[in-house]
Amino acid sequence: MNPYDRNYKWVYLLTEGNGDMRTLFGGKGAGVSEMIQAGLPVPPGFAITTEACNAYYANERQFPEGMWTQATIALHSLEEQTGKRFGAPENPLLISVRSGAAISMPGMMDTVLNLGLNDETTEGLAALTGERRFALDAYRRFIAMFGHIVMGVDSAKFDRVLERTKIHTQGGRDTDLSETQLEEVIEAYKRIIFAEQHGQPFPQDPHSQLRMAISAVFDSWMGRRAVDYRRVYRIADELGTAVTVQAMVFGNLNWESGTGVAFTRNPSTGERSLYGEYLLNAQGEDVVAGTRTPKYIKELAQELPQVAAQLDEITQSLERHYRDMQDIEFTIEWGKLWLLQTRSGKRTGAAAVRIAVDMVTEGLIDQSTAILRIEPDQLEQLLHPTVAPDAEAIVLTTGLPASPGAAAGIVILDPDEAEKLAQDSDAEPFVLVRHETSPEDFHGMVGAQAVLTVRGGMTSHAAVVARGMGKPCVAGAGSIEIDPHQECLRIGEHVVRKGAWITVDGSTGRVFLGKVPTSEPEFHDDLLQLLAWADERRTLRVRANADTAADAKMARSFGAEGIGLSRTEHMFFDEERLEPMRQMILAENWAERVQALEKILPLQQQDFMAIFRVMDRLPVTIRLLDPPLHEFLPSREDLVTEITELRFTLLQHSQSMSHVAQLISQISERETLLRQVDRLREVNPMLGHRGCRLGLVYPEVTEMQVRAIFEAACTVKSEGIEVLLEIMVPLVATSVELLNQSEIIHRVAREVTGAHGLTLDYKVGTMIELPRAALVADRIAQHADFFSFGTNDLTQTTLGMSRDDSAHFLPSYIVHKVLPDDPFQVIDEEGVGQLIQLGVERGRATNPQLKTGICGEHGGNPRSIAFFNRVGVDYVSCSPFRVPIARLAAAQAAIRSSQA
């Protein structure tokens, strides 16, 4: 490359290039070349190379020798291909000029359209189209665009002229300007340029226009914004920018012209048939403006059968070439079809799956490519009802997407009323709305379509119970005020009364006013096929978090290969079972506690038996009691309120002695409970007396749970069920804790299996959910058969960030890029990831047989799954509905890592 070498090739016709020539042609030029190579009818054009740009800078901002001559020759070629002439009044060739670096770079020069217009060609265009107003308007726009982008005039000056002129029109819109007014505007624009450019007029010569535009593109490469951008993203200055010049085509030339958009397959269902719309005698702008209603693409066969046939054929070759469903923009000029742009089309989850599977059948792509084509999160749509994407509805507020799916119902505030309503078969479906829920609201949640809470996070009672029941839930919608007296919700300006319809979208956290249509889930054959391919490729196993037999059943139907986390505490979230639990917690001494535990044991045993039966031959990991005990007690506020209300009543009823006595006894009972609640109250419950710390202080609780587990396992084993039991100790920070708890487990196991006269294999492992546990994993692993990384708590402790409280600052953290993602959604690889890696390595160092898994919410997050695959854990465990997503994501991770 020598700027003085006139024979060096500075200019290429786009027919000479292909899609790989990004470095030389820039991204846009290479893209158009690829379309040409794919045999598509693209408006002809040429590229001035990035080398020419570099030569320009090497040559004191002069075009390299020969470049302009080569560009002129290329321009002739365009004239030949289009039958138009650049600068000719009759049928004038107009062109677009674009900048284009190898890497897409905002801050570079914008596109200049309709270059080639001047006073003469404008009249020619007017004559050709019979639309003088259109031609003048195009000229007016071109002068302003050229003046601003190429000549550097402040565009506000053009805007002011236009505004002043529009005042004199009736409607005050651009389209209300008369031809005369447009002529005035054009003259005013020319005067502005003349004045601003110190006497240099707007160039009437199209070749001058082109020279200037090319220079402007080259100059923009060293413009302030482009240079700053390259500094930040460490892009080399030497890349340079190319210039792409392309012929303009007009869909509004006559009634044999038109414009449209089309998908090669249906983006909503994936069906293999052309999908789209068009308008004859129109430009792209007309479609966007919505002043005329576009026609359905099938109708083109009647109106312009030849063009329709060509379009059909083109979609075939497009898909053969790109091997993906394409979204195209086309223009018809005088009966000739031109493709302006093609790109992979956006599609729904259902369409994505169908298209991928179909394309494998059609031989267009292989199975691995099909797997990589699906955004795993898109599967969510296939598994839950969703709010129709085109629904027009008022969003009242957005809370946390606590349990996926969408449902509509009338607002109900009281759980007792909810329970009654649920029993009435004629009643409307309802949404239970509460500040937050507790086990005492459970009966009201059972019959609800969805649950909506004002407070609480993704792990609040409402969220956990709703996920367990597969109901949509939006939690922590803090902008809702519940007015219990008026029985209504206040949300900003809206007042939603009890009984009014709302729609809750638990997948996105949105709450809509009224009854918004939802679409039902589909779990069709294509998805099963795709997941079967995925299962063949992944190495990471996928389990589910399931606390009940119903959850477990669902998980198994979604392909879970076991239960990675069964939380025993959730079994107490319904009110009937809560009672003995409270007795246990409030016990004053060991004997009382054991008595209460005896009542809990058979309940737990039944639960475990049901789960074991469902999970026959698959592993089940049962975690011992984890949350702080006060979670099972009524809330302090509720108690205080009750006491206060009882006191008021007492004040008012001081005449009736029997009533007084009764009130006093009720008050005293609640005050006793309040004292207990206070005793157990914690400043930071996340970091309090929970997990194995409960079992250390109250070994009898561990003993009861383990006894229930082994009694259940022995009973179902004698029914012929194969139990693969794994017992998990939560919140371990030291190896002694695990040792202490596993001694209890082994002893009780011996006792129970001995009494049944059975032998039973089982594993004992631990959660790794505290930084310390990861740091001393080598020691802990000596006593563990498996590690399960509890990434929720590990994230909270590693970052020192309470998930329930992070709403105050996390949004602004994401905006300021302090963290790349919400660390509770996507694993924080840099921080938490280090501890997971360390935990796995150190654990395996002392115990090569150690199994490792993930059981936090991240276990169902595709990007996190890619990380877990890289670290080499054995399995992830996620909520049942995310199992298909995790299977797909795991396969993608495996394919990508084998490709790398």
Place this chain on the structure above:
Amino acid sequence: MNPYDRNYKWVYLLTEGNGDMRTLFGGKGAGVSEMIQAGLPVPPGFAITTEACNAYYANERQFPEGMWTQATIALHSLEEQTGKRFGAPENPLLISVRSGAAISMPGMMDTVLNLGLNDETTEGLAALTGERRFALDAYRRFIAMFGHIVMGVDSAKFDRVLERTKIHTQGGRDTDLSETQLEEVIEAYKRIIFAEQHGQPFPQDPHSQLRMAISAVFDSWMGRRAVDYRRVYRIADELGTAVTVQAMVFGNLNWESGTGVAFTRNPSTGERSLYGEYLLNAQGEDVVAGTRTPKYIKELAQELPQVAAQLDEITQSLERHYRDMQDIEFTIEWGKLWLLQTRSGKRTGAAAVRIAVDMVTEGLIDQSTAILRIEPDQLEQLLHPTVAPDAEAIVLTTGLPASPGAAAGIVILDPDEAEKLAQDSDAEPFVLVRHETSPEDFHGMVGAQAVLTVRGGMTSHAAVVARGMGKPCVAGAGSIEIDPHQECLRIGEHVVRKGAWITVDGSTGRVFLGKVPTSEPEFHDDLLQLLAWADERRTLRVRANADTAADAKMARSFGAEGIGLSRTEHMFFDEERLEPMRQMILAENWAERVQALEKILPLQQQDFMAIFRVMDRLPVTIRLLDPPLHEFLPSREDLVTEITELRFTLLQHSQSMSHVAQLISQISERETLLRQVDRLREVNPMLGHRGCRLGLVYPEVTEMQVRAIFEAACTVKSEGIEVLLEIMVPLVATSVELLNQSEIIHRVAREVTGAHGLTLDYKVGTMIELPRAALVADRIAQHADFFSFGTNDLTQTTLGMSRDDSAHFLPSYIVHKVLPDDPFQVIDEEGVGQLIQLGVERGRATNPQLKTGICGEHGGNPRSIAFFNRVGVDYVSCSPFRVPIARLAAAQAAIRSSQA
């Protein structure tokens, strides 16, 4: 060593050994040998070596050839030295037989005393002492001891006989047994042994007794308890046990005999004079029993001048030999002094310092040894008033030792009353007792002698404020119930009314009933000398945590080399300053917030100026606002209570309209505040919106604080003060957070110094108090001049353990050895320590100039300081009163690491 080599030396006289021969003689034998080498009169004895024990096992539990002969010869030597004969009725030699391994091992054989007694020698002893009852009692005890320890008879059988016999006495005590009854007991004991041992009688032959006792010692080495102990502590079986045989001496032989204990220097003051007490014609038991009052050791010079002179001389040689103050047990037998035991004596902090410094002066030890002699925590006693160690007082309860020192005062429950009392110069001193304190109680704390709270931990408001004011504080004394109606405290069975005296010991957490004498602190020349030596040796620098100029002054007087942590939030803990802070927090928008901040700025500036003046030429690290904002608001409970009470009042006053209006407005105002409190309420405030997360969301708060700091620094600089300013950003988890905050700091610094026309060097650094920060220290260090490890929060997050909530389980964790120590007192080296080490290494890897320090409570803990010294941090920072302790501990760490 060959069990058949009769010439191998199996038995050594203790005069042949020394203190280093633990392996051969066992610990006890070597100890006595050392005393002999030190020229002390020790009852003569011999050791049968551990090799003999091993030979015994190699030889099917037979004594090795020659061993018994050698033992007999050694026994003769004892007879010669004592002038007594083994087995002779007149003046019989009695001996003790002890086991002794090289490593002290509980679970081995106990001592057998008075071996050699039989029917004949007992009568001989009776004749010699003229106390036949004493002789019979000794014999009775010997038979039981021998029967149990050597012959393996269940001691309960002997006990039952004794109990049955005692029923027939008047008092029912051992000493009430008559000679006849004792004779009956002896015969009964003999019959038990005969029966239990299948016809083998109690051996009358003293040599048989000795043979059997030696065998029993050897056998005990392979006893169950000893073997288990060795397995747990990984002690090799091959060590074997020695047998130590020593002549018995009797202090109750006559009035020229006696027994006593003595310290070579005064253990209370350190004064160099013999200190102790004795009883003539008495055994050790008599001193312990307290039936006779012992005499002060000085009186011995009158009673037995020769012995007293010998004792004086012995203490000299003892100290020359052991080079430390000794605590000795002695017996005088017929005018001859025998030393039974010597060991380093326990002493008070004051004594420890004085003795160490004196001994350097006396040339007994060098300065490093003197430094190592002091338990650093003992210095605490020298810096605060303490409850006299011998005080006899009722301990009402024990809470957390939240602020050291002891004080007595009358109980006051109401802060307003406390404030009035403080202004009355005639009033009694008082202790303020509260459930917990908030800034609204500050005025009541000012005049209090001490503060006592029912709830709250070591970092509660009460604790922090009391430490700041240097007042004793016991926090979280949960067993106290405050009864506001009766105006009293209930603690178990005790009821303490308002106005009654209590004494609070903030160093130990104890609360005493009544006015308990306290001893005043002394900061004398010896301590200054010792600390001067320490400063010469340590490499770790010592700074103080100080939030006010008063704290800073105290810190400097204690030798702090700078302020390592100045918490700006504590400046708002008094009520006057709280008001603008609340305005800032409750601001509805940016403008209101900035307005409130403008009021805070001059207050902060004044504070900083005062601190800078005190710390002229020493570094001052100021931490930006750290705690969650709701800490500055009134408690939710107080508000709810107030509202409820106002509502009651409203109900009662519904007749007076003006009063009603006033009440309603008061209620409404508090309800507004309550809503704000609710909005800011957090589930886990430790992990919530605090630290730099405040500054990220409200940059104007950071800006105000930084402006106040630089305005203060510039102002005092112009007064000629040298400011070494370090600004610290709290709770950083990512490098972007630090970058964001330091951009504000640098900008404001430029603006303020520019306006003052000054230049000012300053450093910007960060707390490392989250696991993630330590893990990504390499990135953070690129933007930091220094790291300060906040070990309090780092411990809480690494272990997932809230300090405020750990009282429910931490005590049982320490008991079960789940953790070796309270991790909030002593740094958890295995877990948290790893992160500190990692943080230091990674930080220095990318920033070799990085300064590192510690500013958690561990900065003042001696064992933690040893760890920090090893890791190589540059400084520790602790509360002012712990500065001398840290200086000493740092010196000890340096000396020990140079010795290793």
